[in-house]
Amino acid sequence: MRFDPLIRNGTVVTATDPFAADLGINDGKISAIAAQLPIENAGRVIDAAGRLVMPGGIDVHTHLDMPFGGTTSADDFETGTIAAAFGGTTTLIDFAIQYKGQTLRQAFDTWMKKAHDKAVTDYAFHCIITDLGAAQLEEMGQLIREGVTSFKLFMAYPGVFMLDDASIFRAMSQAAKHAGLICMHAENGGAIDVIVQKALAEGKRAPKYHALTRPTTAEAEATSRAIALAEMAGAPVYIVHLSCNDALEKVREARDPGLPVYPEPCPQYLYLSLDNFDVPGFEGAKYVFTPPLREKWHQEKLWQGLALDTLQVVSTDHCPFCFKEQKELGKDDFTKIPNGGPGIEHRLSLIYTGGVHAKRFSANRFVELVSTTPAKLFGLYPRKGTIAVGSDADLVIFDPNETQVISAKTHHMRVDYSMFEGIQITGVPKTVLSRGLAVIDSGKFVGRPGAGQFVRRQSYSRV
Numbered sequence: 459m460r461f462d463p464l465i466r467n468g469t470v471v472t473a474t475d476p477f478a479a480d481l482g483i484n485d486g487k488i489s490a491i492a493a494q495l496p497i498e499n500a501g502r503v504i505d506a507a508g509r510l511v512m513p514g515g516i517d518v519h520t521h522l523d524m525p526f527g528g529t530t531s532a533d534d535f536e537t538g539t540i541a542a543a544f545g546g547t548t549t550l551i552d553f554a555i556q557y558k559g560q561t562l563r564q565a566f567d568t569w570m571k572k573a574h575d576k577a578v579t580d581y582a583f584h585c586i587i588t589d590l591g592a593a594q595l596e597e598m599g600q601l602i603r604e605g606v607t608s609f610k611l612f613m614a615y616p617g618v619f620m621l622d623d624a625s626i627f628r629a630m631s632q633a634a635k636h637a638g639l640i641c642m643h644a645e646n647g648g649a650i651d652v653i654v655q656k657a658l659a660e661g662k663r664a665p666k667y668h669a670l671t672r673p674t675t676a677e678a679e680a681t682s683r684a685i686a687l688a689e690m691a692g693a694p695v696y697i698v699h700l701s702c703n704d705a706l707e708k709v710r711e712a713r714d715p716g717l718p719v720y721p722e723p724c725p726q727y728l729y730l731s732l733d734n735f736d737v738p739g740f741e742g743a744k745y746v747f748t749p750p751l752r753e754k755w756h757q758e759k760l761w762q763g764l765a766l767d768t769l770q771v772v773s774t775d776h777c778p779f780c781f782k783e784q785k786e787l788g789k790d791d792f793t794k795i796p797n798g799g800p801g802i803e804h805r806l807s808l809i810y811t812g813g814v815h816a817k818r819f820s821a822n823r824f825v826e827l828v829s830t831t832p833a834k835l836f837g838l839y840p841r842k843g844t845i846a847v848g849s850d851a852d853l854v855i856f857d858p859n860e861t862q863v864i865s866a867k868t869h870h871m872r873v874d875y876s877m878f879e880g881i882q883i884t885g886v887p888k889t890v891l892s893r894g895l896a897v898i899d900s901g902k903f904v905g906r907p908g909a910g911q912f913v914r915r916q917s918y919s920r921v
């Protein structure tokens with residue numbers, strides 16, 4: 459068999475093992491793993507000596523080309539997947555939003571069009587449900603059969619995205635019936651809105667009040683309610699962007715007796731805190747996203763949660779808005795600041811730095827958090843999320859020793875600031891392959907818009 463490319467001399471790292479091996483790739487898939495593979499017949503040979511060879515990152519929470527708050531997130535499927543690839547992420551699961559009065563099919567078709575000619579790496583979709591009648595309940599089963607096997611619901615943003623408990627319970631019951639997975643934005647939106655109105659009435663309009671009007675208790679209460687509704691429906695539940703210890707405690711209580719509850723934190727909650735709002739003027743708007751940043755002590759609790767498997771996945775909730783003209787829409791009123799932050803590019807390096815380099819967990823656990831578990835939960839495994847014969851050759855050749863300082867001056871996201879400006883990372887993706895083809899080669903983009911494919915996902919199976 460002819461290998462093209464052939465990756466030699468690297469240390470392969472999966473969720474379970476590190477081992478020295480060559481990888482032979484044929485027709486976009488891994489076709490041989492051995493101590494040494496013959497190079498005579500090979501096409502391109504990539505020398506990975508001194509580097510880690512890992513399955514491509516899977517980011518299950520991104521918002522590319524998304525309308526929100528009177529504007530649209532700054533990265534589309536081209537710039538977003540390019541930035542993701544620079545950071546070692548080779549598959550995204552983005553969100554197709556069903557607006558009120560629409561079918562779920564309309565949402566799916568709209569987002570498929572946004573991605574089709576633009577994505578440089580593979581992608582899939584969850585469907586956000588904001589209006590759940592009998593027809594949409596029926597559609598859930600149809601979408602699952604077509605590879606859209608997870609749905610996101612909101613307990614926040616009343617009047618825009620929020621569903622009532624009865625609708626959430628119906629959706630969970632339907633997901634249980636068809637082996638779908640519900641992803642939950644868990645914050646008590648009703649209570650938060652009352653607190654927000656009070657703050658505005660008191661003239662509190664600066665960006666930091668976005669954070670100060672969304673208490674950790676509101677997240678913990680909704681997390682607990684989501685878990686209870688899922689338990690009653692006999693459904694698993696995935697808690698998106700878990701930000702604080704209060705919610706983590708609710709998850710721990712549920713996971714101890716074995717309930718299938720899967721929470722994801724994001725790098726911003728592991729690296730940033732309320733202290734980031736101590737900046738002049740309107741600059742705090744750079745850190746306005748939901749749930750908000752918390753007091754600094756929560757960070758170490760979340761890192762512990764990752765190490766101890768209370769938290770299973772790290773995603774980014776990438777939802778970039780430029781500071782100029784976009785964030786500035788809320789200059790006089792924090793409720794008008796588009797919610798979201800840019801993070802798609804640095805997830806792997808930030809989690810490697812704080813996790814493996816800082817000796818909180820192993821490189822295997824790192825791979826599990828950023829690739830393998832997301833693949834398993836969301837029906838991409840073993841096609842993606844591991845290094846095995848027959849898996850897609852979505853691979854990251856990673857230099858575990860190189861250091862870089864994150865900056866908007868050098869990043870590839872189409873946004874004019876970085877949430878992580880000035881933070882030093884150790885561990886950098888050098889060459890990134892999508893189905894065997896280089897997308898990033900020695901730190902340069904060599905991919906092609908439109909090369910990414912929609913991935914039909916399998917239904918949920920318990921991890």
Ligand SMILES: [Zn+2]
Pocket residue numbers: 519521775777
């Ligand atoms: Zn989100």
